[in-house]
Amino acid sequence: MSARQGYAGVAVAVPVTVPYVRYSTRSAHWFIARALAALLQESGLRKEEVDGMCVSGFLLFPDTAVGLMQHLGVTPRWLDHIPMGGACGVVALRRAARAVQAGDAEIVACVAGDTNHVDSFRHTIASFSQFARDAVYPYGSGGPNASFAFLTDYFMRTTGATREDFGKLCVAQRANALRFPYALFKKPLTLAEYLAARPIAEPLHLFDCVMPCAGAEAFLVMSESRARALALPFARLLGTIERHNAFPEDAIQMRGGWALDRDALYEQAGVGPGDMDLVELYDDYPVITAMQLEDLGFCPRGAVLELLRSNTFTVDGTLPLNTSGGQLSVGQAGAAGGYLGMVECLRQLTDRALGAQVPGARHGLVSGFGMINYDRGLCSGAAVLAAGAA
């Protein structure tokens, strides 16, 4: 494979969040509009100066990104729509960075947002994909809970992981979330409470599952020189990967595309997992966090239990993970769940954390994981970012 071009000169800036709510009567369009308005407000840019748009939202239907442009009254010369669920943040950044490098756009607004009506999650999972409609939804209609229950059951049986191991991740993330203003979960969680929660889809219990909610996340991608001219604090992009339908020969998902591509990621980034000051892993269920820690090289293969048991994962401890609380404690605002870690990582690397700041954070890793099309998540991605001044 030929050497990939790096991301020199690309700045990622202006992380914004439209505050999460459990339910909203607004539409996805409203949340995306608020996010774009917040980007302009924070950056001081005029709408016309944003000449690229990259949009994700499950509930835009019947619109796509195209209709949304007229809805928002913007006229970009570069537009992308990334329907990759939890991988949309990493993938949007990759696409936008290349557009900026190539000069196809100068400033790209990457936005993901969704609403959550009382009944919308049921409709989303009922019509999620053709395979889900044919071969998953008729089987108890458990949605992602049932799918991740299978992966968790298998992971526990083959690795020896216990509920306590997953509980540790959930409890640590809750501790991180308590200091993050937008987190919907505001009560401390103890391991005893985690273990005593009601079963949802065994072995998953209540605190293993993300809570659907409404909200939006966004950031801007532009050149470093432009960011400096605008006096915007920014992070640099060191390396990225994405992969779809990795390891189709595995009978059940026990690894994701990261296992295939992580060497390429760290080679491009020029830093390794040991250099990360914080890690933002896609976390709709703790099993996938554990899987990624292994796949992304934070421990040797087969050693994930030792890793889980020997770190605190809190902001003030070792291996700070999902420093705003992750989706498990902030909430999953549809496609915005794929941006949550990215936006938090940008805040940490620009020393503007809304919650607890990882002191002197220089390198951060953000992952994405999306689309349980049938029996496994198909999209995986990751990005390594560095503080702008580093």
Next chain:
Amino acid sequence: MTQPIRRPKRKNPVLPMRLPVLPPGTRSRVGLGLTAAAAEGRFALQVCGACAAVQYPPREACHQCLGDELTWREQDGAGELISQTQLHTSHDTFFRQRMPWRLGMVKLDAGPTLVVHLHGDVGSAPARVKVGARLDKAGMAVLVGFPDRDVPHMADDTQLREFTCDPKYRKALVTDGKTAVGQAQVRALVDAGADLVWVGHAEPWKKLPGLAELRELPQVSLVPLDVTDGRSVKELAGEIGAKVDILVNNVEVHRAHGIASRYGTDIARAEMEVNYLGLLRLAQEFGPVMRGRGADGQSSAVAWVNLLSIFALTNFPTHGTYSASKAAALSLAQCLRAEMRPAGLRVINVFPGPIEDEWNQLLPPPKLAPAALARAVIGALRDGVEDVYPGDVAQEWLARFRESPKVLERELAGG
């Protein structure tokens, strides 16, 4: 181990009856191939004609070689349970009412990974399983993971019973008890554990052979029923309609002859009057009340069985008018199936070849024994299949029909 179900208690008339709801019934068009096979009791998956890869979920192209010659081939279902879950919550009304619900992920020996409803007697993963396809209450195929060998009371598994129409502890109406076919059906239902079997007879004043013996059975109750008489059908539906869980419509008029060999329309009219309009009258009187009881507890209304004929597929000229009446009945049965579906009731169409009775006297063997036909109906109820072609002749005709309806028509025309 599955506990055998018990005879349901007498219904408390004060309590509201649970209304029928269906599990998710939307499938892609290609996905309906699974349903088409399951409707006949087969578990078939797409197999690539070019590279022989077996695949699931159903696709428009081979996931291995991108070939598009995909044919549905029967599978033995052998595989290993690699993961499992017990659902305690669901987004769907049907399943919410039936929690907890056990599911498994199975690696089929033939290749693909399947999500299945998991029978209670399958042990924890890893465990050997045998996967089969069943129709659910929506009439759509779902996959079920069974223990790899039979265990006692398997059919009584509460999840499995949602997919089947097992006669055990259910009440049935057989619309005609005067024929050998009808009497064998009544005995088979009694043997299968039916709680009560009402047996219709159109001319109660006639002392027909066998009826007196049937009457001796404690589960059997003879009732007057003349399907050519709207009032008779209405009266019986008013009396027992709200209790019938399984209706077996086996009443028929069958006379040999085609068009030229029996001049006039009297016989053809009698055949239509019973075989077609009789079904229509029964459906109009019993259909609505059975639809209302589609989720009425452990022994809800579940099935409607039509005795058709393999001659319904293609006209058999020496039994020409009979064939025409059965073709009409088949078409009406498809309409009935569509109308019963919202209540989760299964319409089972039975297409026997010539039966060993007086009206097929001139036809050469093999002919289907009434007891074998009755067994096939019980099997269809237990497995919840929709279309049954019992016997060698029916199977052969079906194969020839599927190969080429035109060739079969020409062959049957003789000469």
